Amino acid sequence: MTDATTARLNEWANKQTAAEELIPLTGRLYRENDVLLTLFGRSLLNKSVIGMIKAHRYARHFLGEDLDIEVTLRIVRALTELDLGPTRIDLGRLIQKQQNQSDSVEDFLSTELASVAGTNGQDGAVRDIVLYGFGRIGRLLARILIDRAGGTGMRLRAIVVRKGSDDDIVKRASLLRRDSVHGKFDGSIVVDEEANTIQANGTLIQVIYSNDPSQVDYTEYGINDAVIVDNTGKWRDEEGLSKHLECPGASKVILTAPGKGDVKNIVYGVNDAAILEDDTVMSAASCTTNAITPVLKALHDKYGVRNGHVETVHSFTNDQNLIDNFHKGSRRGRAAGLNMVLTETGAAKAVAKALPELRGKLSGNAIRVPTPNVSMAILNLNLENATSVDELNGFLRETSMNSELRNQIDYVSSPELVSSDLVGSKRAGVVDGLATIVDDDRVVVYVWYDNEFGYSCQVIRCVAKMAGVDVPAFP
Template sequence: MTPTSAAERLALQRAWTDQLAAAEAMVPLIGRLHRRDDVVTSVHGNPLVGQSPVAVLKAHRATRRIDETEVGVHETLAILVELDTLGLGSASVDLAELAVRFRADRIGTALRDFLQDELFLARGTAARGSDTVPHPAPRDVVLYGFGRIGRMMARILLERAGEHAPLTLRAVVVKRRGPDDLRKRASLLRRDSIHGPFAGSITVDPEHDTLLANGTSIQFLSADSPSEVDYRAYGIDDAIIVDTTGRWRDADGLAQHLRAPGASRVLLTAPGSGDLPNVVHGINHDAVADAPIVSAASCTTNAIVPVLRAVSDRYGVRHGHVETVHSATNDQNLVDNYHPAERRGRAAPLNLVITATGAARAAEKALPELRGRLTGNAVRVPTPNVSLAILHLTLDRPTTRDEVNELLRQASLTSPLRRQIDYVESPEIVSTDILGSRRAGVVDGLATIADGSEHVVLYVWYDNESGYSRQVFRVLQEMTGGRAVSLPASAERFALRSLH
């Protein structure tokens, strides 16, 4: 409504103040559940941990896209108050979905009883009404390399740190480049030209080669090869080594990590070669199992495979071509100079550079039914971050723009792929609007081309640093041997085919 009187304007201001007060009451509950129980709260997939009261309100306002009635902060505040008393243990909780389901309850169930029923279903074997959940011992994590993805992973691990967090960042392995190495590494973690300042405090202890970041002590180690590090000498054992260097891509090269005392598994943040499992979380994360070495594939593969999965399940894909418009990366030259790869030696800030991508082949590994049906190419462009994948698909049956967009919109909201796929419809969306996205890919619905034939063109934005690193973190969680409880209980059982 458009206010026309002072009374109406005052009523709107009071309504805003009331909602803001409820959001302010939510913030300490969100923080306590996260720190104490490792509970990550969201509103239809939009994370709330670490958000300001205004950002919490904005997330609730966005629920208009999904629900006929906006999910209110007073509804979710009441749910948080009850959850704070239930002893959830590690959990992922979508407050909006719980609120919608509770609204639909027709038998007058009390909110606490409703939440206990949901928790009972989610735990499976836990006793109804149980108030405590044992927390497993945290798993040690080592970052081998501290470049763009290494520092993003450090930020995510520190963001998720807490008394009962299942993963603890214990060490970072680098090649020392001078006496001021540790201070410079700390500065790069503290300040980032793309992602902004680190959310917290960092203290440098050069005497012990450690950083103290938000209460987490991180040991910095120097090594020229993976096998020469003795992690046990620093109290690190059974550690997962996250290799962010990309220097070794095959099993033999990455197995060097396993010869280091204290290391037990390896996660590669690049496409793996040979028989290494290339895992896109949400698609084939069951392939993690007990494999000693796992690849998290590439940023482009993670962006396109969930979208291809949704479309292939619904329509079938006869053939597809992936054209990636990718931000420049650190391996390119600032000015023209020698580079072992074709064209990448030309100045990255001045040129569009056509280059190869293995995303199509890696996508076929994650989606075997598309083997031999995908091709791919890439164009590097003079932007620092956020890329765009253009999918030219020939389907087994025709579709319209509205139909395929609705499929992908629903997949982003209610399907098992909702942590991977986001969906946006805006005539003004550009690459910087995707910066910081936690999803693997963001479908640009207004750019979709489909005219009722079998030919479809889809545009998928992705933050090739932040979105990809979130996917890497999800694979890392799989490697700890268990998944957190997900509420509401039915969320992960929602079959994508039920959208049809």
């Protein structure tokens, strides 16, 4: 064995040792201090040893080289000594900032995190969350809330569904436990049929059966001042959604579909400043609107968008037929697994609800394709200012790393990337840099998006802000 080989093996062993120490420290900071650690936007919570090492390799997209995991470990050790209150800390950006200063790690952290240091143990608001409907989005929201239980200022208290069978709760729990697209639930699930509860890890979820959103008394279950997340899409205007607010214990409602009429459509990161304390009804818009609006905002702010067309290549959804049969919608009655189905999308026009400056400038259409998850939006745009492929991609890459939209926009540049690689993406949209086309002021930008999980992450961000439990983020 050569000296170089021995050195590489020793380096790997040192990384493993550091990762093994990092994992419990990361978990303890989250459980005891409500501190969520990320690395350039990617959560370090519940990572395996290999996952922790891979997260540090991911840092090369930002730094040009791997981030030294032993440096991260030193920072995290210092964080455990600060008795921090609820916060989100991006270790990658924090380390970048610290290395540009001459202060010691300890002095730097004390100064940088002064506003939350020594605040652990102070009473923080915890908001009850109820999921009304438990389909694809509802179950993913449940997974996210359960995974972050005790660490978001939100706790999942109940799901409300129509009873479908005598063993309904068993079936609901099974669908939460196993998912053909997103994989098995990470943890244990225990069903109490007599009490109508599902205990998922440390979260006790009451299952409530109701056919009408106005007929539930949440206070009977100890639920108060709850935010109701309506995942059914059945009621989309203010009058329909306000039915939820007739229930004792419910105070706000958010829709996981495009809202109609005067309902605010929020794309987090773009127009979430429009969420006001006294708002009681709002929408988190659609998955496609969430995927394209942040990218369109970035492009419009930088180059100006004169007009354009958005074509979405969208995975089939549950409102299509598995085999040819009657459907009230055009073409959606044809077998979803066998056909590309041309259909309409309101996402292009809906962009204007979050980004009024693009009103009337975009058209759109959609093609449903035989894949169960992950979609793509093709933005064919005419810009006010000319650019080049390298300049445009460089701008979008930088936006994904160091802008206020970094939690919404991701950027990839891989010649082998396909849709299934994006399952589980936490960003609203992922720009495929190798597909970008530029001809002077005409550009085509390809944006992937996990139309289930990526969108669910956006919904959770909206819920947190509507619930008033946003926590500070550093740096």
